[in-house]
Amino acid sequence: MVKKLPIIAILVFFATKAFAATAVAEVAMSHRMTYLVLELAIIIIAARTFGFIFTRYLKQPAVLGELCAGMLIGPYALGSFDLPFIGPLFSLPHTMLPISPELYGIATVASIVLLFLVGLETDITTFLRYSATGSLVGLGGVVCSFLIGDALAVWFGIAAHYMDPSALFLGAISTATSVGITARILSEKRKLDSPEGVTILSGAVIDDVLGIVILAVVVGISKISSKAGAEIDWAHIGIIAGKALGFWIFCTAAGLLLARKITGVLKWFKSPDLIAALALGLALLLAGLSELAGLAMIIGAYITGLALSRTDLVNELHDRLRGVYQILVPIFFCVMGMLVNFKAMKGVLLFGLSYTILVMFGKIIGSAIPALIMRFNLRGALRIGIGMLPRGEVTLIITGIGLSTGIIGQDIFGIAIMMTLISTLIAPPLLIKAFDGPPGIAKSAKDVDSSRERKITLNFPNVDVAEFVMSRFINAFRNEAFFVHRIGARLPLYQLRKDDITMTMYRKRGDIFFEMSPRSECIARFIIAEEMLELEDAFESLKTMGGTKGLSADLISGALSWKA
Amino acid sequence: MNLKKYFTARMVTVDIKSSSKADILKELLELMRSAGAIASEDLDEANSAILKRESKMSTGMQDGIAIPHARTAVVKDLVAVMGIKREGADFDSLDGKPSNIFIMALSPENHPVPHVQFLAEVSQRLHDAELRGRLLESKSPQELLDTFFEFKKRW
Incomplete structure (x- = not known):
């Protein structure tokens, strides 16, 4: 013992x-x-x-x-500031980033959600329809602003040479357009479907894609050049760029081709909530894989969104993920703001200002010149250039990645945020001014696109009847396995989607309009005609009741005889 | 949409015997029954659903095409049959001409099924006069299906 x-x-x-x-x-x-x-x-x-x-x-x-x-x-x-009991809430940890790894982790997840939804919102159909002008406008803006951003970094001595990662990053940051701000202003001014409007929208798609591809290449290059010193190894850079582009093209193509299959599997689960969660899981999975492949995580998320954007699930996913988005994404933007070190910006303020102004100038010129060549007059070209100005989500994400990987320092990070703030502040008033006045399209090019859309108009005696009939149409399309999505809460405007069929249905007072491609017209006409027959039947049977007055009188007298 | 999955040789006839509208509808329903798509005891209910739809407006369209159809509880999924009557029959068609190509479709009620879309796509395909001519020459159900699906779209 x-x-x-x-x-x-x-x-x-x-x-x-x-x-x-x-x-x-x-x-x-x-x-x-x-x-x-x-x-x-x-x-x-x-x-x-x-x-x-x-x-x-x-x-x-x-x-x-x-x-x-x-x-x-x-x-x-x-x-x-030292708070009583808990000390400073956001103290500076001694790591590359001035915030805690936990918080940065949440911001990273938020950026993945954000880019997944940006991809989901990408309207490839519109983009393809106006692709010729749109691509050139997007490409022009990207090339021009990238070159100016890259060159300025060298001229101001921020970077040693044009292929220096920090120079490339300053170029990359200047490329992406946040079309959301422009889209909002254009829709308020009812100019979204103007030739300038659609060109801006499709140009911004190219912009985002190119911006993310450039980011992929730049991150790839920075990973090797940080190891190999200042020597420019062109062969190696070529391989990295090829790999990044290859992964991008392969995943995008595979995503678009497999989208139907993937949605087929997702739909097998029936519940929209479950489908949304699984789709988000898929985005996170591809994000992780793309990081492993040497690209940024957001690229995988963006590709997943892009692939699913062409399927009929897109509106359901959007609706279900809105809550996640509204909680997480402001955290991301807020964290980006927290990373700005004002003291570090002091030395580069002059550079920052010239960078902001010249890059904006490059964007306008780069987008306006192709527009001018294609079919717009000077006014229209300028509108398009200004429409491409606002920066936002993608810029901030690219900037954040630059800081966290150490490619850019806190000074350049601050400059990038400043550029984002200024161009986003300046663009809206300029845009509102620019869109006043006569059309911005060259006379010879008018009415090129209008013949491609078909329209069905139904006139009803008054708003009440039209409203009622519209609710019946919504059910009829749902019954045909269409996804019906209301665009904007205040307008009676709906998008009807199924596989590759997309139509819009809207009401103006007592009239209901349908717009679709010629290929979908037959289906639309059949569904509308069948529903009208059903309605006629319903109205007829109402008449056989001898009108509804008797029923109403019964209801009212019943209501008044009620005693507490 | 993939129309092929709705038609097999058993769902097709190249020789409709009846000549009145009501009898043709019954014959097409009988074809559905013999192919196992609906049960014998449901024939009446299906027939009255079809007739109810016909009473609103005839499904005899232009160019000899007729698409009698209805939504009814007797089926669980979209079922369809196709029949030919070479000499044609009076089907109260929109253009007043006799109908000779019949597509009948039944779908469940209040269940998302591409019912009208199916009819629209079939009709769109039959819009081609050359295809209609060749369908009417078909000797067997299989030949009719082959012609229907292998005909090159020209729109």
Whole structure:
């Protein structure tokens, strides 16, 4: 008994030691999680409040408000203040990024969700229809702004040579257009379907794609050049660029080809909520795989979205993921704002200003010249150039990746954010001014596209009847296995989608309009005709009741005879 | 949409015997029954659903095409049959001419099925006069199906 004591003592000693170690780890972990939760709380509240103030009172996009919220509460501003009991909430950890890895992890997931949805929103059909002018406009804007951004970095001594990763990054940051802001203004001015409007929309698609491809190549190049020193190894760069482009093309093609199969499998699960979760899982999976393949994670997410954008699931996915988006994405923008180190920007402010102005100039000129050559007059070309100005999500994501991989420093990061802020602030008023006045298309090119869309018009005696009939049409199309999606909550405008058929249905007072491609016209006519027959039947049977007045009188008298 | 999956040789006849509208409808339903697409006891219900639709407006369209159809609870999925009557029959068609190519379709009620889309796509395909001519010359159900599906689209 006595002999055994030391053994037990040793066991107890090690057990308590081990327990203490786990306990310490657990305390540290729960301490970190507490901070994370507090940080998230502040971020969500601040970001959404600022976003609200910016949209409601300053008439600016919410993303600017969220960025500003981040700058204000970040570790370089209020976040560093010592709070009672908990200390500074956003203290500076000694890593490459001024925020905690946990928080950055959440921002990364948010950026994947964001790019998945950007891909999902990409309207390839519109893009293909106006692809000739759109591609040239997009390409012109990208090439021009990329070259200016890249060259400025060298001229100002930020980078040693044109192939330096930081120079390439300054080029890449300047390429992507955030079409959301332009689209909102154009839809408010009812210019979204003008020739300039559709050209901007399709040009912005090319812009995003090229911006992300350039990012892929630049990240690839930076990974090798950071190892190999300053020597430019063209062969190696060529391989990297080829690999990045190859992965991009392969995944996009495979995604678009397999989209039907994938949605077929997803639809097997029946529940839209489950489908949305699985699709998001797929986006995360491809994001991880693309990082493993040497590309950025967002590329995989974007490709997944792009592939699913052509399927009839797109509106369902959009509706289901809106909640996730609205919580996560403001966190991302806010975190991007938190990363801005104002002190680090001091030395490069002159560069920042010239960079912002010249890159914007490059974007306008680069987009306007192809438009001018194609079929627009000077006014139209200028409208298109300005429409391509706003920066946003993709720019911020690319910038964030640059900072986290160490390709750009805090000074350049600040400049990039500044450029995003300024071009997004300047574009809307310019755009509103630019779109006043006569059409921007060269006379000879008018009416080129109008013959391609077919229109069916149904006139009804009044708004009430039209409204009722429209609700019947919605059900009729749903019954034909179409996905019916309301575009915009305030307009009676619906998109009807099934496989590769897309139609729009809208109501103006007592008239209902359908718009579709000639190929879908036959189906639309049949479905509408069948539903009209059903309706006639319904109205006839109502008449056989001898009118509804008797029924109404019964209901009213019943209502008045009710006693409490 | 893939029309092929709805038609097999058992769902097709190249020789409709009846000559009145009501009898042709019954004969096509009988074809559905013999192919196992609907049960014998459901024939009446299916027939009245078809007749109800015909009472609203005849499904005899132009160029000899007729597409009698209905949504009814007796089927679980879209089922269709195709029949030919070379000499044609009066089917109250829109253009007043006799009908000679019949496509009958039944789909479940209140269930998302491309019912009208199916009819629209079949009709669109039959819009071609040369295809219609060749279909009417078919000697066997298989030959009719081969002609129908292998005919090169020209729109």
